[in-house]
Amino acid sequence: MSAGTTIEHYKILEQLGQGGMGDVYRAADLLLERDSAQLCMVMELTKGEALGALHYAHERGVVHRDIKPSNLMVGPDDQLKLMDFGIARLMGRRA
Numbered sequence: 001m002s003a004g005t006t007i008e009h010y011k012i013l014e015q016l017g018q019g020g021m022g023d024v025y026r027a028a029d030l031l032l033e034r035d036s037a038q039l040c041m042v043m044e045l046t047k048g049e050a051l052g053a054l055h056y057a058h059e060r061g062v063v064h065r066d067i068k069p070s071n072l073m074v075g076p077d078d079q080l081k082l083m084d085f086g087i088a089r090l091m092g093r094r095a
Contacts, residue, residue: 001025010038049080057082061091 001023005012010027016037017024027038050072057064064071065087073081 006030007038010036012038050082053080053082057088058091063089063091065089 001012001015003012003014009030011030013026013028013035015023015025025038027036028034029036050067054064054067062085064082064085066084067082071082071084073083075081
């Protein structure tokens with residue numbers, strides 16, 4: 001992303017830092033008329049693998065109920081793994 005790019009109501013002014021999880025930019029908030037820091041997250045494209053894992057669970061009557069990035073892991077075989085079924089429920093059953 002380069003200086004001058006506008007995303008919604010933020011105009012990118014400069015890159016402040018870069019790390020493994022994303023980049024941080026100084027941006028002008030055009031609505032509030034002040035500068036702010038904006039984090040741009042970087043995520044690997046998994047080509048629908050997360051949806052495939054959810055579909056597999058749903059076909060077996062299981063609702064995960066806690067889908068978030070930290071519950072998606074890549075195994076040594078480079079396959080996506082859906083983790084932490086701690087609050088999962090069987091379809092049709094109440095908590």
